[in-house]
Amino acid sequence: MRAMYPRFSLLIVLLFGPFACQNNTRQLPPDAIPPSNSEKVARSFDEFKGSSSSSGFEDLVADYESxxxxxxxxxxxxxxxxxxxxxKTVADIGAGTGYFAFRLVPKAKKVxxxxxxPxxxxxxxxxxxRLPEAYQRRFETRLAKPNNPMLAPEEVDAVIVVNxxxxxxxxxxxxKILLAGMKPQATLLVIDFKKNSLPIGPSNEFKVALIDVMRELEAAGFQITQVDQESLDYQYIVIAQKP
Incomplete structure (x- = not known):
């Protein structure tokens, strides 16, 4: 899909400055994406992960960029x-619309x-x-497999896994495969929804309890360095490191 969404045009200007929008790119009309709300945000998680259809993709993008x-x-x-x-080189696993990936570009050597x-x-x-050329060189998309993030051995210094x-x-x-793609002492940041009733987020089927996340990270060979259940209203934060 090659269309440019109005909200992303604004995001690019905010992140990279007006010079980022010098290229001409076709835009969808302003009413192509309906307004987002919390119920649609929650519904979109199930829709995205449960369907490979293109139906509703524009709504999904709007929800991710609510x-x-x-x-x-x-x-x-x-x-x-x-x-x-x-x-540093950073991998954003499950990047979606690039909500975090594009915000990382000005800060990292490569994202x-x-x-x-697809x-x-x-x-x-x-x-x-639409990014400045210097930022285009820093940014790479990578189509992965459900069981493999497709990182080269010791390719990245940091990984984020959000939602x-x-x-x-x-x-x-x-x-374990992800760990192999990280350099020694690399950082893994996991953020996901707490497993209780929330106004946004996926159904409980797609939530993992914090204690299970910690157990699984340790079983895979990570060392947990920080756990935070307070900074985000609906989510926990786990920071781990490759030994």
Whole structure:
């Protein structure tokens, strides 16, 4: 999908400045994406992970980029937890629309936006061409497999897994493969929804209890360095490290 969404045009200007929009790219009309709300945000998680159809993809993009998300997701706070990214390569697993990946580009040496859905790969690529050339060189999309993030051995210095952990199947084997793609002392940041009744987020089927996340990370060979259940309203934060 090559269309440019109005909300992303604004995001690019905010992140990279007006010079980022010098290329001419076809836009959808303003009414092509209906307004988002909390119920649609919650519904979109199940729709995305449960269907490979393109139906509703524009609604899904609007939900992922909902103006309300910045309030509860606190992306600046999340990125600050990575403690300096200059000269580092970061992988965003389950990158979706690039909500975090594009915010990471100005801060990191390289960002690898990983997703298993070709529609999101195409979407992010359509955004990439609007970035300044220097940032385009830093940003790479990568189509992954459900059981493999497709990282080269010791390729990355940091990995973020946001709103994705509950959709991973056979998580410990997956995490072991992910671990192999990380450099020694690399950081893993996992953020996902608490397993209780929330106004947003997926159904409980796709939530993983914090204690299970910690157990699985340790079983895969990670060392947990920080757990935070307070900073985000609806989500827990787990920071781990490759030994």
């Amino acid at each position: 103006k309300d998300r910045v309030i509860w997701q606190k992306p600046d706070l999340v990125i600050s937890l990575l403690n300096g990214l200059e000269g 690898i936006a990983v997703d298993i859905d 529609r999101f790969i195409d979407f992010m690529d359509s955004i990439k061409v 994705t952990y509950g959709y991973l199947r056979q998580r410990v084997p997956y995490l």
